Each structure stands twice: as C-alpha cells, then as structure tokens.
Amino acid sequence: MDRVRLGGIKIAEGRSHMVIARPADEGALADITARLAAERINLTQLAFMAANREQDEAISLCVERADGFTSYFLIKALLGHGDRIHLREDANILAIFPHDKKTVVTGNLLVQLAAMPIPVYGFASTPAAMAFVVAAADTARAIDGLFDAFTFPAYPSPFDWHAAYQGQEQVLKEIICSYEEQVIKVYNVAQETDLDLWRLDLPAAQLGALGTVFQDLDPFGIRLPFLVAAPLQETAEVLRLTCCFARSAAARVETCLAERLPHLQPIRYQSVALFSLVGPHFGDRHGITHALANAMRKATVTPLAMSCAMHSVSVVVSETELDRTLQVLSHSFQIPA
Amino acid sequence: MAKKYVLIVDDDPDMVETVGMMLESKGYEVGKAYDGIEGDESIKKRRPDLVVLDVMMPRKDGYTLCSELKKNTATRDIPVILLTAVGEAVPTTTYSHADGMATEADDYIPKPVDTVTLVHAIERLFS
Numbered sequence: 001m002d003r004v005r006l007g008g009i010k011i012a013e014g015r016s017h018m019v020i021a022r023p024a025d026e027g028a029l030a031d032i033t034a035r036l037a038a039e040r041i042n043l044t045q046l047a048f049m050a051a052n053r054e055q056d057e058a059i060s061l062c063v064e065r066a067d068g069f070t071s072y073f074l075i076k077a078l079l080g081h082g083d084r085i086h087l088r089e090d091a092n093i094l095a096i097f098p099h100d101k102k103t104v105v106t107g108n109l110l111v112q113l114a115a116m117p118i119p120v121y122g123f124a125s126t127p128a129a130m131a132f133v134v135a136a137a138d139t140a141r142a143i144d145g146l147f148d149a150f151t152f153p154a155y156p157s158p159f160d161w162h163a164a165y166q167g168q169e170q171v172l173k174e175i176i177c178s179y180e181e182q183v184i185k186v187y188n189v190a191q192e193t194d195l196d197l198w199r200l201d202l203p204a205a206q207l208g209a210l211g212t213v214f215q216d217l218d219p220f221g222i223r224l225p226f227l228v229a230a231p232l233q234e235t236a237e238v239l240r241l242t243c244c245f246a247r248s249a250a251a252r253v254e255t256c257l258a259e260r261l262p263h264l265q266p267i268r269y270q271s272v273a274l275f276s277l278v279g280p281h282f283g284d285r286h287g288i289t290h291a292l293a294n295a296m297r298k299a300t301v302t303p304l305a306m307s308c309a310m311h312s313v314s315v316v317v318s319e320t321e322l323d324r325t326l327q328v329l330s331h332s333f334q335i336p337a
Numbered sequence: 338m339a340k341k342y343v344l345i346v347d348d349d350p351d352m353v354e355t356v357g358m359m360l361e362s363k364g365y366e367v368g369k370a371y372d373g374i375e376g377d378e379s380i381k382k383r384r385p386d387l388v389v390l391d392v393m394m395p396r397k398d399g400y401t402l403c404s405e406l407k408k409n410t411a412t413r414d415i416p417v418i419l420l421t422a423v424g425e426a427v428p429t430t431t432y433s434h435a436d437g438m439a440t441e442a443d444d445y446i447p448k449p450v451d452t453v454t455l456v457h458a459i460e461r462l463f464s
Contacts, residue, residue: 007350007371007375008348097350097371098369126351128350128351129350129351153375154371154372154374154375164395164396185449185451187355187356187450187452188358190358278351278354279449280449310349311349312351336453
C-alpha cells in the first residue's frame with residue numbers, strides 16, 4: 001500500500017458511543033436530537049441511515065463521556081418495542097484530513113484498520129475529513145496504524161503528533177461553549193448533485209476488501225464525497241455503510257464491488273443530492289443537528305443519510321427535494337448569500 | 338494578471354476547505370496549512386499575497402506566527418487577517434483580545450466568521 005500524504009489527525013477523547021437500530025420512523029432522528037439538545041448535550045458525531053422496506057434505520061452517535069448514561073436513558077425512553085440501543089462507554093473519535101474526496105484516502109484507512117485489526121464503531125465524513133470511532137483501548141494502536149497508511153509532513157511520528165495536541169482539549173471546550181448565536185451562523189453550504197447513494201451491509205471481516213475497492217477506484221478519478229457507517233450489532237461484526245459516488249461512476253463502482261465483494265448485494269439509490277452545512281464546531285455543539293433535523297421534518301423531507309462531525313453536517317436527500325430543503329434551512333440558519 | 342495567492346492557516350480542515358472554495362470562486366489562488374509551523378514553512382517556500390490566520394492551533398498559534406511575520410522585515414508587509422474564537426466569551430483562555438491587537442495583524446475577525454465579511458476584508462486589503 002502506497003502511503004498517502006495528508007495534513008493531520010484530530011482526536012476527540014472521552015466519548016460515549018451509542019448504536020440505535022429501529023424500524024422506519026421518520027421522526028426518530030428529530031426526536032432524539034431534540035431531546036439531547038434540550039439537555040444541552042453536545043453531539044460529537046452522528047451517522048444516520050434511513051430505513052427502507054427491508055432494513056431498519058441505523059444511527060451511530062457519540063456524546064461526551066460524562067453525558068453517556070444520561071443520553072442513553074433519554075434516548076431509550078423515546079424508543080419503542082423492538083428498537084435496539086447499545087451504549088459503549090469509553091470511545092474516542094479520530095479524524096484524518098484533508099481527504100479531498102479521494103477514494104484512496106478512505107481506501108487506505110479501511111485496509112489499515114482491517115489489517116490491524118481494529119473494530120470501528122462508526123464512520124462520518126465531512127467535506128474535508130473522515131472521522132471514525134474506535135474503543136479507547138484501541139486508540140493508540142489506531143494512531144500508530146495511521147502512520148503506516150499515511151504520511152503527515154507536520155508530524156514525523158505518532159509521538160510528535162501527540163506532543164502537539166496535548167492540552168488543547170480544555171480551551172477547545174470553552175470556545176465551543178462560547179458559541180450561542182440566536183440564529184446559527186453557517187460559513188457555507190456546499191452542495192453536489194448527480195450522485196448515487198450506495199448502501200451495503202458489510203461483515204467487519206470484509207472491511208479491508210471494501211478498502212481495496214476504494215483504492216481500485218482512485219486511478220479512474222472517481223471521488224467519494226460522502227460516507228457514513230454504523231454497526232448493526234453491538235459487536236460491530238456487521239457495518240451498515242452508505243456512501244455517494246457520481247452517477248457517471250455507477251458502472252465502474254458496480255464492477256469493482258462485484259470483483260472484490262461478490263457476495264454482497266449493494267442497494268443503489270439513483271439521483272440523490274448532497275449538501276453540507278459548514279460552521280463553527282458544528283460537530284461538537286448541542287442543537288445544531290437538531291435544528292437541521294427539525295427543519296427537515298417540518299418540511300416533510302426525509303434525509304436518506306446524514307453525517308455530523310468536526311465542523312459540519314452533511315445530508316443526502318433525493319435530488320428532487322434539494323431546492324426545497326435548502327429553502328427551508330434558510331429559516332433556521334444564517335446562510336451567507 | 339497573475340492571481341493573488343492567499344494562504345489559509347487553520348487547524349479546522351472544514352473551515353480551510355470552505356474558505357478556500359469561496360476564495361477560489363472569487364479568482365484567488367489558495368494555499369492551505371493546518372497549523373502555525375506548517376503555515377510558517379509554507380510562507381518560506383512561497384510568499385503569499387495575504388495570510389488568513391486562525392489563532393488557536395497546535396504547535397504554533399496564530400498570535401505567535403503573526404508576531405514573527407510582522408517582526409521580520411522580509412514578511413512584515415504581508416497582510417494578515419486573524420480569525421479568532423477567543424475573547425471575553427472564553428474567560429480562562431490565554432489568548433486575549435489585547436494580545437491579538439499587539440500582533441499588529443492587519444485585520445481581526447471574530448468567529449463565528451461571517452464569510453462575506455472575510456471576503457470583503459481580503460478585498461479591502463488588496464485594494
């Protein structure tokens with residue numbers, strides 16, 4: 001595997017992680033995010049994948065560890081019979097950047113994590129970064145592994161990286177608390193159309209093979225603008241993974257998947273659009289995802305998938321619903337002209 | 338006419354990406370760095386026409402880099418815009434507004450940044 005040059009690694013330590021699976025319920029995401037926002041609980045990562053006729057809705061989310069039990073019981077109280085929730089108390093979020101939408105970046109990441117092997121409890125992409133959740137006990141090993149798959153010119157070794165990041169967390173928390181705009185300010189809304197959404201249930205043992213698929217796609221210039229994943233069980237033995245590729249890349253993606261993962265049956269949704277709201281610490285602050293999910297519910301737009309991490313929230317919707325969605329969001333967010 | 342080259346130095350990759358896209362759409366050439374030392378090295382390799390500089394970054398913060406640029410006769414005339422989330426709202430921070438002013442930055446924009454304001458500030462410094 002050729003190492004790919006990247007800008008850096010970020011870590012959010014001391015998180016609790018939850019996996020929620022439930023039958024189709026178009027209000028669930030808005031209800032869960034509303035409950036957490038009401039308690040001023042920061043949602044530090046979210047991966048959401050809507051249900052379809054055969055598959056339950058899947059949600060992977062992280063909160064600060066101190067809020068873990070509270071969040072678990074708040075969410076559990078909202079769930080119905082047959083819904084499943086699992087709490088992992090001690091998790092960390094790692095993020096690598098910038099991915100520049102290059103499939104080889106995510107490909108190398110998946111291949112490396114699979115080779116070690118390190119279980120992953122969620123992926124959530126942002127316009128610039130790929131964030132993923134690992135158990136706290138696996139974090140040091142995961143960081144070591146990142147230096148085998150990537151080069152970071154600013155940090156020759158994991159030690160150098162760690163030394164640079166010590167002591168940043170507390171000030172960062174205070175800065176996040178200082179953002180209290182009446183109307184949430186958005187730096188920019190990036191959008192992309194002419195996409196297909198691909199969904200597959202991937203046994204963890206095949207994570208490396210999927211990484212190889214992404215590596216295979218790179219020489220064709222195929223870009224990966226969005227990816228989320230969440231485990232279907234508490235053991236992370238099967239990941240539900242959703243990603244977007246350009247519609248024009250569909251045949252190549254299908255061929256590469258069939259070559260490397262012949263037993264998987266990916267579902268492809270055609271004609272979807274992706275938009276990302278980028279703003280100050282959107283992946284850390286309470287209420288941001290709720291404002292978005294609530295606005296979409298009011299507009300009766302169902303997100304097909306959503307990610308929230310770092311400084312952005314990204315949403316995949318049907319292409320026909322993009323304009324209406326963006327119009328509705330302008331009532332809840334201060335979006336630059 | 339050659340495009341103006343703007344270097345964005347911020348440890349928030351989404352912010353770098355967003356501001357970079359906006360500036361490219363306005364016809365600027367954009368360089369990216371993710372902390373103060375990388376920003377410093379980037380400036381040594383290629384002199385930017387303007388630097389957009391975050392304050393709180395690992396390894397070398399924006400105040401330090403800005404002060405160094407302004408003290409160096411070779412770089413003191415490069416316009417610097419400081420972006421900061423710090424000030425009265427963050428009581429325990431070591432990054433005060435007064436320290437920011439002491440760096441002799443050419444402009445000082447508080448976060449959350451209004452990106453339209455940022456673009457106007459860049460255009461004003463170039464005019």
